[in-house]
Amino acid sequence: MNLLNYLIPFVLALGLLILVHELGHYLVARWCGVKVLRFSLGFGKPLLVRKAGRDQTEWALAAFPLGGYVKMLDEREAPVAPAELHRAFNRQSVYRRFAIVAAGPIANFLLAIVLYWGLFVVGSDELRPRLALSDTPAIAQAAGVRDGDLVLAVDGEVVRSWQDLRWVLLRNALDEREVVLQVRTLEEVEAFRRLDLAGLPIEDASQDLIVRIGLKPWRPEIPAVIGRVADDSAAARAGLRSGDEVLSIEGVGVAGWSDLVARVRDAAGRSLRFELLRAGERLSVDVTPDTVSDQGERFGRIGVGVAEPVQGTLSMFAEVRYGVGEGLVKAVRQTWETSVLSLQMIGRMLTGEVSWKNISGPVTIADYAGQTAQLGLSHYLKFVALISISLGVLNLLPIPVLDGGHLLYYTVEIIKGGPIPERIMEIGQQIGLTLLIMLMAFAFYNDINRLISG
């Protein structure tokens, strides 16, 4: 496992998110006529500084990378020349200050919308929402779900991919209610399945919600026909060829590809008698699977791949693509819903309904960044959008020190008709800072735990 594979996607994502956030502050400050002294990526000592623009703003790259800031002209920080007083942040009307502070989180939401929009319009291969019962299918079975049901809609909301399905179900599980799946069965009959999500524990984050409902993606049964034979593999040595259909192993019939794989896995180093059908003729071959060990587990492998994947209506994947307008609407909705869901999760953590083990810190984020980057650009960009939304939501929380804390002060100022005393702000900052440090301690604790338990 290469550390750089995680570090580079993480740093890129983080850099982009901070840049966009601070650009939001910067641009609105400029529009309001406020003079910006420094735009910094990272905290602490500036490593690289370049002055540019009419105001000779310093564009800086600083040492401590987990954040950034925009430093504006402000009488509370340093004396301001009388000629420039109207350009000082603290002299702006409360509405303008509100706009400047709110612009950071808003920029993060806008970035997410743009990313989602692009992904929706370009389109991607998505796993289709075709259901199969898992090993513990209680809820799904009670609803009458049958293997191969293709979900068309959930409570009238059209569902086009497995991702969509999972999303809508998660949202409804939070509301603890019954949902109606509109499905098309394998026999091409449309039907309704009533899933009772009440009483489903959402506390347990270790397992995917869909798994707990008792569902998994349906896989078409692939016939045990050999497609590719790897060079110098056990299969090649035994003389297996592309196009051979495996009828039985050791006299027991083979049901399909997954059955074939399972039986070979269990027989590391043990000779197996394969009954084959080759060009209409039956023949027997002895194959001894190679022993492979992975993470302390030993299993057998013969080195063959499947023939052509199933195409057409029974394919597991389908390309999902949206029009420009439709994509934008969906992108906005996705961003909104993700934000609301994050807020609900935070609320439920405060009331104890959801475990605080769900808080992730930078290590988990870096891990996901690396994983998604390896899955491909679209996965990575989706992840960046998600983190951008989280950052926006987090920053809007009414905790002093964060943007949301300032917005809270400004809101009180608007209602009260006068600024909040400096003293009260300082007190709030003290409490906010303590809260944030504790939050970070939790996040790191969870990160370390996940890292250790894998």
Next chain:
Amino acid sequence: MLKARIITAVLLLAGLLAAVFLLPASGWLVLCALVCAAAAWEWGALAGFAQPVRLATAVSFGGACLVLGFITGFAAPSAAGGALLVPLYILSALFWLLVVPLWLARKWTLSNPMLASVTGFVVLVPTALALVHLRAISPWLMLGVMAVVWVADIAAYFSGRAFGRHKLAPSISPGKTWEGAIGGGLAVLIFGFGVLTWQGASQPGGALVVGAVLVGWTAISIIGDLYESLLKRQAGIKDSGNILPGHGGILDRIDSLTSTLPMVALGTVLLGR
């Protein structure tokens, strides 16, 4: 002065022993949170905070101790978890091992209020929680750990007075000498090996490793002491407070604990106690 100091020390020790052995787990947690709050109040003075802000600092740090202590399960009698506190201990260890030596060398100040708050949290909250944590494992372990720091302190004081010639850090704490530090280290070595032998405990990693740990321990406790001295000097305050006759404030009393306790607690978690 020395008399008041000794009387206070004896009273404090008696109070501490009574609290350690008589209080229920939750009571001990509350006491540690209160000590943390009082220390935070004094820290606010070092940082130059105004009274209301000092109060906010005290309340939020004390509150943080309570919340973290309860979540970790230290309010219950038989808890010995504490893994949740590992990030805080690591933060504290990094601070004392990497940041403070630089801080002392460059004579940084607490002038930035944000930095002063974060630093105060890192200094005080892990220490209070380590006290709760170590007592949950065993009151004797906790007292033993504290005793090491006291032995270092007392031995340094007397050997410094007897042999002190070369100043350790004249610009920070003119009373401290290298002779005192060495005397402290030697006393800790004698004390540490004495206790281990008396207890018949194994010496993990051999005598050399144990000796190195004890000397390092003394050094870190001196760093904690020096660090608080520097902050007091910068703030123009002699004692951090005056609730303890002859000893100044709470912060003066716990300065060498702030640097050592979290690291020892971290050690117990890592060694799987």
